[in-house]
Amino acid sequence: MIPVLKRLAANKTALTGAIISVLVAFAVIFGPMISPYDGDAMDVMAMLAPPSLAHPFGTDTMGRDVLTRVLYGARLSLLISISGVGIAAVLGSMIGLFIAYRPGFVSNVLMKASDLLFSFPSFVLALFLMVVLGYGVFNVALAIALIYLPIFVRLARNLAQLIVMEPWVQAAKLFGQPTHSILLRELLPNAVSPLLVQATIGVAFGIVIEAGVSFLGLGVQPPAPSLGLVMSDGREYFNTAPWVLTMTGLAISIALLGLNLLGDGLRDLTDPKLKERLS
Amino acid sequence: MAFALLRHAVMRSAGVMILALMGAAVVFFAMRAAPGDPALTALGEGASTETIAAFRARWNLDEPLIVQFGLWVANALRGDFGQSLSIASGTDVYTLLADRLPNTLFIGVYAIILAVLISLVAGTAAALNRGGIIDTVATSIAAAGISMPDFWIGYVLIYAFALGLGWFPAYGFISPVESLGGSLLSGFLPALAIAAPMAASFTRILRSALIDNAHRDHVRVARSLGHGPSFIFLHHVLRNALIPFVTVIGLQVRYLLGGTVVIERIFGINGVGSLMIDAAFGRDYPIIQACALTFLLIVLLVNIVVDLICTMLNPRMR
Numbered sequence: 312m313i314p315v316l317k318r319l320a321a322n323k324t325a326l327t328g329a330i331i332s333v334l335v336a337f338a339v340i341f342g343p344m345i346s347p348y349d350g351d352a353m354d355v356m357a358m359l360a361p362p363s364l365a366h367p368f369g370t371d372t373m374g375r376d377v378l379t380r381v382l383y384g385a386r387l388s389l390l391i392s393i394s395g396v397g398i399a400a401v402l403g404s405m406i407g408l409f410i411a412y413r414p415g416f417v418s419n420v421l422m423k424a425s426d427l428l429f430s431f432p433s434f435v436l437a438l439f440l441m442v443v444l445g446y447g448v449f450n451v452a453l454a455i456a457l458i459y460l461p462i463f464v465r466l467a468r469n470l471a472q473l474i475v476m477e478p479w480v481q482a483a484k485l486f487g488q489p490t491h492s493i494l495l496r497e498l499l500p501n502a503v504s505p506l507l508v509q510a511t512i513g514v515a516f517g518i519v520i521e522a523g524v525s526f527l528g529l530g531v532q533p534p535a536p537s538l539g540l541v542m543s544d545g546r547e548y549f550n551t552a553p554w555v556l557t558m559t560g561l562a563i564s565i566a567l568l569g570l571n572l573l574g575d576g577l578r579d580l581t582d583p584k585l586k587e588r589l590s
Numbered sequence: 591m592a593f594a595l596l597r598h599a600v601m602r603s604a605g606v607m608i609l610a611l612m613g614a615a616v617v618f619f620a621m622r623a624a625p626g627d628p629a630l631t632a633l634g635e636g637a638s639t640e641t642i643a644a645f646r647a648r649w650n651l652d653e654p655l656i657v658q659f660g661l662w663v664a665n666a667l668r669g670d671f672g673q674s675l676s677i678a679s680g681t682d683v684y685t686l687l688a689d690r691l692p693n694t695l696f697i698g699v700y701a702i703i704l705a706v707l708i709s710l711v712a713g714t715a716a717a718l719n720r721g722g723i724i725d726t727v728a729t730s731i732a733a734a735g736i737s738m739p740d741f742w743i744g745y746v747l748i749y750a751f752a753l754g755l756g757w758f759p760a761y762g763f764i765s766p767v768e769s770l771g772g773s774l775l776s777g778f779l780p781a782l783a784i785a786a787p788m789a790a791s792f793t794r795i796l797r798s799a800l801i802d803n804a805h806r807d808h809v810r811v812a813r814s815l816g817h818g819p820s821f822i823f824l825h826h827v828l829r830n831a832l833i834p835f836v837t838v839i840g841l842q843v844r845y846l847l848g849g850t851v852v853i854e855r856i857f858g859i860n861g862v863g864s865l866m867i868d869a870a871f872g873r874d875y876p877i878i879q880a881c882a883l884t885f886l887l888i889v890l891l892v893n894i895v896v897d898l899i900c901t902m903l904n905p906r907m908r
Contacts, residue, residue, distance in 0.1 A: 427612050434848025435885045442870045443624040519739045523852050553749050560742030567737035
């Protein structure tokens with residue numbers, strides 16, 4: 312564990328990303344407890360107050376503290392994104408590894424289906440799924456899962472294709488190790504780091520997708536707090552109080568920046584091509 | 591060469607057609623599985639049994655699903671996507687699409703051109719100045735740009751350039767059919783909002799591809815043969831770096847089209863994306879189906895074009 316942390320600390324990109332991500336995670340987990348305000352408490356005396364020391368992100372039309380609402384919203388948005396990308400990562404990786412290990416009719420069908428999902432513009436797919444599945448927290452997560460599924464299928468397949476012909480995999484096969492065990496014990500450990508990198512970046516874009524559909528009113532429905540909903544509120548009085556929308560978006564951007572930098576840095580650390588070039 | 595290219599194109603098109611048909615099937619059957627009765631959506635809850643029966647007969651809703659699908663595909667191939675049920679009651683979906691598709695395509699192409707121009711300049715400058723100030727600034731801005739939701743960039747641009755400086759209109763779009771100049775001006779902010787995250791990712795790809803290629807053996811050979819640096823850059827480095835660059839542009843078209851959906855809504859552009867959102871709120875099934883399929887077909891067509899460009903750039907890929 313220690314050498315990994317050392318290498319992480321030596322990579323400036325990964326380190327910056329990790330610091331931002333940890334700070335954001337800290338804020339999201341503990342922020343709502345520390346905040347002196349209640350996300351739903353209205354304060355008519357402080358309606359539409361611009362950003363100040365008391366309210367760093369200002370307040371909205373009902374005098375609610377925007378920062379507190381963002382922190383509460385981020386909890387839900389992050390939860391949605393992580394569960395969606397998590398489902399996609401687990402299921403997609405398994406399908407991808409299977410396709411690489413057992414080429415044939417079933418694999419061809421699975422790959423074609425995955426290609427088809429991949430051909431829909433991500434946000435159009437999200438919109439379409441929201442109509443088919445209905446709005447709500449769970450269905451946004453499901454939509455994110457379906458958007459990311461083909462990405463993990465393709466990545467896992469490509470990674471596994473490089474190693475299926477390796478002697479140790481063939482040996483396991485000859486010894487009669489069952490398929491699921493070969494996928495999990497032989498193939499997965501050798502493909503896991505790029506998949507984790509993709510998952511990190513996926514969580515970042517999952518947040519954008521959630522924010523997007525909820526912003527339009529087709530995702531998470533009020534009163535459940537989500538980042539998209541806070542921004543959607545902010546849109547209505549953007550001309551008089553631009554800070555609600557801009558500060559929320561800025562907070563999202565910083566969180567995404569952390570996750571993206573962490574993903575980029577981890578990719579550099581785990582990319583075998585890069586290691587070759589360095590050695 | 592021409593023949594091989596043609597054969598390649600035909601093979602690819604056949605595969606794409608199969609994918610398009612599968613896509614149509616998924617869209618159609620998923621839509622049928624969605625909650626809500628289209629007849630009730632169109633006629634309202636208080637409709638009489640007779641009207642509902644007449645409606646169901648009119649739209650073949652009583653046929654088996656597979657027959658309905660066949661009829662829908664056959665009609666769609668003739669450009670008949672049915673009629674709007676709720677948001678523009680009775681209007682042909684084809685007419686709605688034909689009205690709005692030029693706007694979406696215009697904004698999309700506009701955004702791609704902006705993103706390519708920005709990234710060509712920024713990516714090349716960063717690669718040539720590797721490790722220097724320009725490189726640091728360009729890669730930092732790119733990392734930040736990739737992390738900003740496009741719809742938020744849209745609002746920031748409105749705030750700065752429309753409400754603040756007043757250079758561009760904050761809302762509304764003049765169709766390129768009416769006035770090209772007007773559409774270039776009114777489409778600039780929305781196109782830039784969509785282009786910004788793309789430009790960021792294009793810049794990163796181009797930069798790393800250029801750096802990667804600059805150290806290849808063939809470049810060293812070209813240098814030892816006495817070719818000038820600009821000749822080597824254009825013919826040996828940039829040309830090879832363009833392959834991953836074009837591939838990524840093709841992949842990003844998915845995000846671009848997704849981006850247009852929200853951006854059209856924010857800037858009040860009458861495009862396919864805003865049509866789809868309106869239809870989603872009104873549960874206007876024929877329109878949602880047609881829009882989803884239109885977006886799918888655009889992505890598939892772009893994939894063919896990107897594939898052809900890559901094949902032309904690198905004959906070995908055939």
